[in-house]
Amino acid sequence: xxxxxxxxxxxxxxxxxxxxxxxxxxxxxxxxxxxxxxxxxxxxxxxxxxxxxxxxxxxxxxxxxxxxxxxxxxxxxxxxxxxxxxxxxxxxxxxxxxxxxxxxxxxxxxxxxxxxxxxxxxxxxxxxxxxxxxxxxxxxxxxxxxxxxxxxxxxxxxxxxxxxxxxxxxxxxxxxxxxxxxxxxxxxxxxxxxxxxxxxxxxxxxxxxxxxxxxxxxxxxxxxxxxxxxxxxxxxxxxxxxxxxxxxxxxxxxxxxxxxxxxxxxxxxxxxxxxxxxxxxxxxxxxxxxxxxxxxxxxxxxxxxxxxxxxxxxxxxxxxxxxxxxxxxxxxxxxxxxxxxxxxxxxxxxxxxxxxxxxxxxxxxxxxxxxxxxxxxxxxxxxxxxxxxxxxx
Numbered sequence: 351x352x353x354x355x356x357x358x359x360x361x362x363x364x365x366x367x368x369x370x371x372x373x374x375x376x377x378x379x380x381x382x383x384x385x386x387x388x389x390x391x392x393x394x395x396x397x398x399x400x401x402x403x404x405x406x407x408x409x410x411x412x413x414x415x416x417x418x419x420x421x422x423x424x425x426x427x428x429x430x431x432x433x434x435x436x437x438x439x440x441x442x443x444x445x446x447x448x449x450x451x452x453x454x455x456x457x458x459x460x461x462x463x464x465x466x467x468x469x470x471x472x473x474x475x476x477x478x479x480x481x482x483x484x485x486x487x488x489x490x491x492x493x494x495x496x497x498x499x500x501x502x503x504x505x506x507x508x509x510x511x512x513x514x515x516x517x518x519x520x521x522x523x524x525x526x527x528x529x530x531x532x533x534x535x536x537x538x539x540x541x542x543x544x545x546x547x548x549x550x551x552x553x554x555x556x557x558x559x560x561x562x563x564x565x566x567x568x569x570x571x572x573x574x575x576x577x578x579x580x581x582x583x584x585x586x587x588x589x590x591x592x593x594x595x596x597x598x599x600x601x602x603x604x605x606x607x608x609x610x611x612x613x614x615x616x617x618x619x620x621x622x623x624x625x626x627x628x629x630x631x632x633x634x635x636x637x638x639x640x641x642x643x644x645x646x647x648x649x650x651x652x653x654x655x656x657x658x659x660x661x662x663x664x665x666x667x668x669x670x671x672x673x674x675x676x677x678x679x680x681x682x683x684x685x686x687x688x689x690x691x692x693x694x695x696x697x698x699x700x701x702x703x704x705x706x707x708x709x710x711x712x713x714x715x716x717x718x719x720x721x722x723x724x725x726x727x728x729x730x731x732x733x734x735x736x737x738x739x740x741x742x743x
Contacts, residue, residue: 355382355708360532362440363388363431364415365455369488369514370472370548371444372411373521374528378440379414380698382708386434386723387412389716391419391743409713410695413685417714418723419743422453427742431455433727435463440528444472447482457543464541468531471545472524486548491516495552496570500559503574520551576635581627582606585664587639588647595638596660599624605657610641610650685710717743 361384364375379385421427435441441460443450450456450471457469471477474486489510492498497516502509527544535541553560559578562568570578577583582603583596597606600623607615615621615637620630627634642650647663654661665673671682681697698707720743724734737743 355380356702356705358382358384358708360384360439361386361437362442363434363438365441365443365445366472367444369411369517370520371442371524373518374470374472374524375415375442375521376411376413377522377525378528380707380710381705385415386719387415387417387714388420388422388431389417391421391717391738391741409685409687409693412713413695414708414711415714416719416723417716418720419717421742422455424740424742426737426740428454430724430727430737430742432460432463434723435460435467438464438467439532440468440470442470442472442524442528446485447471447473447477461541466535466539467541468528468535469541469543470524470528470531471543472520473545473547475549476547477545481549488514488517488548491520491548491552495549496556496559497552500556500570500572500578502572504572506572509572515555516548516552519555520546520548523551523554576631579628580624581631582634582638584635586635586642588642588650589644590646592664593642593647593650594662594664595642595654598660602659603627606638606654606659609653609657609659610638612637612641683707683710685712687712 357378360378362375362378364372364385364387366372366375375385375387420430422431441455443455460467460469473482474491475481475484492510492515493508495516498508498510501511523546524544527546531542531544559570562570562579575585577596577598580596580598583598584594585592586595595606597603603621604616607613615634619626621627621634651661651663663669670676676682679697679701681699682694683697684692684694687693693712695710701707720734720738721731724737724743729737734743
């Protein structure tokens with residue numbers, strides 16, 4: 351596979367850290383954009399590799415980039431940054447909203463240097479409004495955005511999701527917004543400022559749960575492993591563990607009843623319609639569990655799939671990555687790390703029919719590409735050594 355990807359004509363200056371911003375930049379880096387990660391010289395950021403978990407996360411989050419060090423607080427550092435902006439297409443940042451103004455790298459300042467530049471910003475709560483200056487983290491957004499109020503079992507108190515939903519989705523929205531701005535630039539010739547936030551992304555992700563309130567005045571609660579509005583859809587016991595079953599609609603419900611040998615449930619007045627099955631969820635779940643516990647998970651998955659009943663196992667992370675369909679979809683990509691050799695990272699969720707995914711590269715060391723990038727700006731090795739001595743690069 352080629353290292354040239356469909357986004358190779360774009361240069362992205364990456365000022366992001368932690369997760370939300372890097373999640374946006376990763377989409378460009380994976381598809382071949384020239385991504386230059388800009389880091390403060392001599393500073394060990396809190397998202398840098400520490401233990402093994404952090405190191406693995408860092409490799410996944412910052413793959414396919416080049417890294418330079420640059421002190422944006424120094425006038426010479428800012429001047430170098432603006433030299434990079436002149437020929438760049440995108441700048442991505444996830445500082446607190448007022449930081450870019452303090453540094454003088456806000457959109458109005460950038461477009462004076464390059465009117466075609468797209469500035470992409472991710473913040474905790476938005477670029478304006480009453481929460482503008484609050485520090486924003488994923489779990490805080492999960493709480494304010496409603497996710498924790500509907501996650502977990504009833505009566506057990508609020509529960510966070512097991513992944514950083516707000517971070518990752520705000521990054522995806524940032525990438526989508528940036529691509530929209532780049533497409534619009536083809537017509538107008540002008541860049542623009544796009545911004546999103548963890549809170550906006552989390553509220554958007556509430557989807558049908560939000561609509562239950564907006565249209566019906568209903569405040570959703572926790573329903574554990576059961577689907578909030580559809581029954582029987584949830585986790586059921588088997589002879590050797592648990593499985594998911596999603597028998598939505600009358601037709602699939604009848605198929606499920608026949609597969610598990612519980613035809614009497616079809617004619618039971620309590621389960622005749624979708625709303626009735628929701629109202630009588632506990633006895634229905636108990637009746638289904640009585641049947642599913644008689645056979646193994648594998649048995650039921652085979653029989654239910656043959657009958658067209660949506661179902662599946664509940665896997666741990668090892669089992670997921672070794673699942674034949676996950677392997678077929680190439681959701682793990684190999685990368686050569688200079689110290690560790692061959693390691694695997696989470697693959698891309700997008701496949702294109704003509705454009706191949708470029709070969710993945712390991713996350714760079716801090717400042718690893720100073721000579722290459724600053725050399726392209728015309729700096730000599732002597733000038734670079736002087737700037738390094740001054741703490742500028």
